[in-house]
Amino acid sequence: MATKILILAEHSSGALKDISFELLGEAHRASADAHVVALLLGNGVSELAAELAKKGASEVIVVESPALENYSSDAYRHEILAAIASEDPDAVLIGNTPNGWDVAPLVAAGLMVPLASGCARIAIADGSAKCARKAFNGKFVHHVEIVDQRPIMATMDKGAAAPFDGETDGSVRTLEPTLDPGKLKSRFVETKKSESGGLDLSQASVIVSGGRGVGAPEKLDVIRELADALGGQLGASRAVTDAGWLPHEHQIGSSGVTVSPKLYVACGISGAIQHVVGMKSSGYIVAINKDPDAPIFGIADVGVVGDLFEIVPALTKQAKEAKG
């Protein structure tokens, strides 16, 4: 019998999100005999269902209700549990995205099954699964196994899996919603932009960023001086902006700004995935870190293993001389 894998499609503003296609791709790779079912929750989403049926889903299950127009944890939990009850999949894959990490544990608790979260890869066979997930914010790969559970549940990191690259001729089916809109414990209100100051790093051509390794707010001057010498802007990891050493608008990454300067210099930044997604398309990446195993060296073009307080001032001095 085929291995039935249910994936949760995500969409916003009338378009499917990339994670949906990545989950379809990973579901096909996860098992040699995968039968991939996409679950689509929304309101007026028939075009999206047709797209999923072409781009990797063998079957698409659509649940439509005005209460599903926007994401809410309670409505999604309710309909995902209902779909799992009626479809009885071997495995359920959800994105490790803001909505995915919100709803996945509620579903896991509802089913009393374990959840492997933040996975880059998953292999499913005979009711068991092997997953490679990140720990210590990407400094390590944590291999976990789920043995003999139904369904297997995992969340997949965004950008980790290649999208399905083929064409399918899937079928589309509708399931009646079972939720009672009057009884939802969580309700969507609105989506809005967070406030930010005037700085816009997205257009900068040179960025020098500091991370937790800088150690203290006053020591950021070392980074600022290199930025000035290179004619660039000052960026930061979340560790720096959360600590209040710099305003939020300097934060680069998934929950900050995405940048692609000609030159990006990362100082005392480990290279967590949430930081890397915001700067990996930079033209040339320099990393300075005292830990030779820091993940930032995996994506940098050139690196120096050492104390930033020795390397950065030397670089600043020579950059000034080079400019004349």
Place this chain on the structure above:
Amino acid sequence: MKSLVLVKYVPDANSVFRINSAGTWVDESSLSFTVNDYDRYALEELLALKDGGAVEEVVALTVGPQAASSALRTCLATGADRAIHVRDDALEGSDPLTLARVIHQAIKDEGFSLILAGLQADDDNHTQLGGLVAGLLDYAYASAAMKLSLSGETMRVERELENNELQVVDLDLPAVVTVQTGINSPRYASLKGIMAAKKKPMTQLGLTELGMSPDSVGAGASKLKTVGFESPPKGKGAEILTGSPDEVAAQLIKRIREHAGVL
């Protein structure tokens, strides 16, 4: 209103981590531990609600070994009113669902109206314990809060999405919310707070008190098992420069000129 914060005692993020000899986790023997960063922000949210009069009691709970009581003492010194330490050797190696069952058992009769946890633990990054506890209690739930505001029986939560977007949701109390870092500026324990903490109650709960059997918890009962632990693949990998600071700086300048067209 009674409130609870879940805290985890984790290795300091600023450490250099090495893999242990068994190849199952980091070598924790040489590391210093601290309150998980996310949980400090969660505690601060509750203390601020208490300052404002909306919350009467702030309780801190951890599940962990003897040493983890130090995380609870930090919470008490910072302003929490009492602490619960769930501790039993049999709990070693529990997966998140097992931990959530234990926490559920410890708190289900307490009647907390608001439970805060961190979005994730900085060590295992499971990003699920808050949601699991919410699911077991059948409470309303939201994750990654960047703002909380309480009005009557409703908690409005601004959830962090990506690209500087926020999703605003209303939750009916009782609720569990996980907190993202940067939501506030956590206060530090004062000397007075540290003295006062010595008189605050800290309850120890073992499996006997919880009415749970040792074989229903721990590594044996957990369905999510660690089977390996390694450094991430290096990808294409950076060219690593060596030499004195001045020598590597000179090499960097040359490459920055050639490859980035800067300078």
